[in-house]
Every structure is written in C-alpha cells, then in structure tokens.
Amino acid sequence: MANKIAMATVSYAMAGIELDRSLRGIQDAGYEYIELSCINLEPRIALLAHAQPERMSSSDIEALRKKISNYGLECICITGHVDLAGTPEAKDLLKKRIDLAESLGARYVNTGVGEATSENNIKRFYKAMNEIADYCKRKDVIVALETLEHLIGTGKMCVPVMKRIDSPFIRICYDPADVRFYHGVDPVKTRDLEEIVSCVATFHVKDHKGGKGDYNFPPIGEGEIDFKYLFNVLGKSNYEGPYIAEIEFTGICEKGERSPELIDEAAVASLKNIRKLL
Numbered sequence: 001m002a003n004k005i006a007m008a009t010v011s012y013a014m015a016g017i018e019l020d021r022s023l024r025g026i027q028d029a030g031y032e033y034i035e036l037s038c039i040n041l042e043p044r045i046a047l048l049a050h051a052q053p054e055r056m057s058s059s060d061i062e063a064l065r066k067k068i069s070n071y072g073l074e075c076i077c078i079t080g081h082v083d084l085a086g087t088p089e090a091k092d093l094l095k096k097r098i099d100l101a102e103s104l105g106a107r108y109v110n111t112g113v114g115e116a117t118s119e120n121n122i123k124r125f126y127k128a129m130n131e132i133a134d135y136c137k138r139k140d141v142i143v144a145l146e147t148l149e150h151l152i153g154t155g156k157m158c159v160p161v162m163k164r165i166d167s168p169f170i171r172i173c174y175d176p177a178d179v180r181f182y183h184g185v186d187p188v189k190t191r192d193l194e195e196i197v198s199c200v201a202t203f204h205v206k207d208h209k210g211g212k213g214d215y216n217f218p219p220i221g222e223g224e225i226d227f228k229y230l231f232n233v234l235g236k237s238n239y240e241g242p243y244i245a246e247i248e249f250t251g252i253c254e255k256g257e258r259s260p261e262l263i264d265e266a267a268v269a270s271l272k273n274i275r276k277l278l
Contacts, residue, residue: 003239005274006033007267008204008246009050010079013037015258019050023071025260029267034068035077035110035244038100040093048081053100054093061103068104075104076242077202083114085125085150090114094128094143095135102139108202108241109143110173116150125151129165136169144173144201153183155195162199171201175246176225177208177217184212188226197237203230205274206246217248219266221273228277243278245270 007029012022026034039048051064068075080097082090094111101109116122136143145152145161152158158172174196176187187193193200207223209216220227231243247266249258 003278004033004076004242005031005271005278006035006076006242006244007031007271008035008037008079008244010035010037010039010048011245011247011267012260012263013039013048013050014248015260015263017260017263019067021260022050023068023073025264025267027071027073029264030271031073031245031267033074033076033242035079035242035246036068036075036104036106037079038097039079039081040090041081041083051100053096056100061100065104075101075106077101077108077110077244078104078106079111080109081112081146084111084128085113085117085121086115088124091128091131094132098132098135098139098141098143101141107142108173109141110146110202110204111143112146112148113151122151126164129167129170133165133167133170136167142169142171142201144171146173146204147175147179149182154179154185155187155192155197158196158199162196172196172199173202173204174200175204175206176227176230177204177206177223177246180208180225181212181214181217188229193230193233197233197239200234200237200239200241202241203234203239203243204246205243205270206248215248217246219247219273220245220270221277222269227274231278243274245274 007026009022037050082093084090209223
C-alpha cells in the first residue's frame with residue numbers, strides 16, 4: 001500500500017490563518033490527509049494551534065472531526081509539540097493530544113523533546129517518556145519525536161535515545177530541513193537518515209536553502225534537499241508512515257506577510273513534486 005501524503009496545517013497556522021480556511025486550501029490543493037497543528041508552546045500557542053485538546057469537550061472534538069471530514073480530509077497525524085523536558089505538566093498535555101488522536105482516528109502524534117539543556121531536564125524527559133510509552137500502548141497511538149534542537153537533533157543523536165526508551169510506541173519524526181537548519185548537517189552527504197531509519201514513524205517533507213541558521217524553507221522541490229535520495233532510503237527500509245508536507249517559507253512569515261493564497265500555491269507545487277519524486 002502506498003504511503004499517505006499529508007499536509008501540515010501548521011503551514012497555515014504560522015501565518016495566523018484559521019482552520020477552516022486552512023482545510024479549504026489543503027482540500028483544493030488535492031491532498032486527502034492532514035497533520036493537525038495542536039502545538040502548546042508558550043508564548044505562541046494561539047498562533048500555532050488549530051486545536052487545543054486540553055480546552056476541548058467531547059462535543060468540541062466531535063465537531064472538529066466532522067469539520068475535517070466535511071472538507072473531504074482525514075487527520076492521520078497531530079503536531080502536538082509540548083516542552084517534555086522543561087515543564088512537569090507537559091506529559092499531561094501530550095496525553096490530551098494522544099487522546100485527541102485516538103478520537104480522530106489518527107495513528108501518530110509528533111512532538112519535540114523540549115528544553116533538554118540540563119541534566120535535570122533530560123531526566124524529566126526520560127521519566128515522562130516511560131509514562132507516555134505505556135499510555136501510547138493502551139491507546140495504540142505512536143508518539144514520534146521530531147528532529148529539532150536538543151537531544152534528538154539528528155539521526156545520529158536519535159540512536160542512543162531510542163535505545164534508552166526502547167518502546168515501539170515511541171519513534172522518530174525525521175525532518176531533514178531542521179537537521180540542516182539547527183545542526184548544519186546535510187542528511188544526504190552524511191547519510192544521517194540511515195542512522196535511524198528503522199525507527200522513523202513519520203517524515204516531514206520540508207525543504208531548505210542555505211546552511212545552519214538560515215531560515216529559508218521554500219516549497220518542496222525548490223530548495224536544496226535531495227528528496228529523491230531520502231525517499232529511496234525510506235522505501236528500502238519498508239517505511240510505512242506518512243509523508244507530511246510542511247512549508248515555512250522564510251523569516252517573512254514572522255512579520256505576518258504571508259497570504260493564504262501564497263500558501264495555497266506552495267501546497268499545490270509541493271504535492272506535485274512529492275508525487276513526482278516518490
């Protein structure tokens with residue numbers, strides 16, 4: 001069975017575009033699946049969250065499910081970033097996102113490690129992961145830790161983390177653009193994806209131009225990442241997870257200068273290029 005191709009609603013949320021308009025753009029672009037943005041990171045919660053399950057009733061969740069379905073879309077993944085290492089309450093926020101995934105029929109919840117910058121914070125992260133792994137097993141939902149800044153920033157960094165957690169319900173969300181942006185690592189030249197490919201549950205198809213710290217994430221196919229190579233690596237490993245298009249553009253989005261129409265165009269071009277490269 002072919003891997004599902006989804007669009008991340010955070011591509012719209014980053015520009016302050018509400019969920020209905022985001023879903024319409026994604027539907028019109030030709031996608032069938034979404035990754036729903038449910039990020040809870042201060043102070044940008046309102047900007048990055050299309051849903052906040054900790055504030056939702058069962059009727060709110062049912063209304064959300066119907067809304068997504070009415071656009072002819074299916075939620076297969078949730079972006080549920082919380083600060084697992086930095087705040088004790090984060091694991092409870094993540095559980096709410098796991099519950100929402102279960103309610104929406106989504107198999108995956110992507111999240112970050114958070115501020116794993118001290119020994120105490122790292123200990124808090126691993127303690128939370130033990131509890132989350134058991135919770136995921138009961139719910140039959142996979143939490144995928146995204147390659148970002150700390151602890152699991154590259155495939156190579158992920159290896160000891162996965163060995164220590166040792167759960168089939170805690171996997172990796174590999175984002176090649178963030179591997180380049182945060183760490184200056186070219187995932188193709190260094191074969192970084194191969195380091196952890198057997199543990200990858202979700203894959204962010206996000207492009208990038210420049211080197212470390214260059215905030216430039218164009219539509220897929222317009223950057224410098226060799227997705228043909230990366231898709232081939234995943235295919236050889238019998239990867240069964242989704243390919244999730246995520247488009248951040250450049251720092252211009254921080255100024256609120258992205259129109260929904262611009263994102264729509266990028267969504268169309270990205271889907272076309274993903275299909276061509278797979």
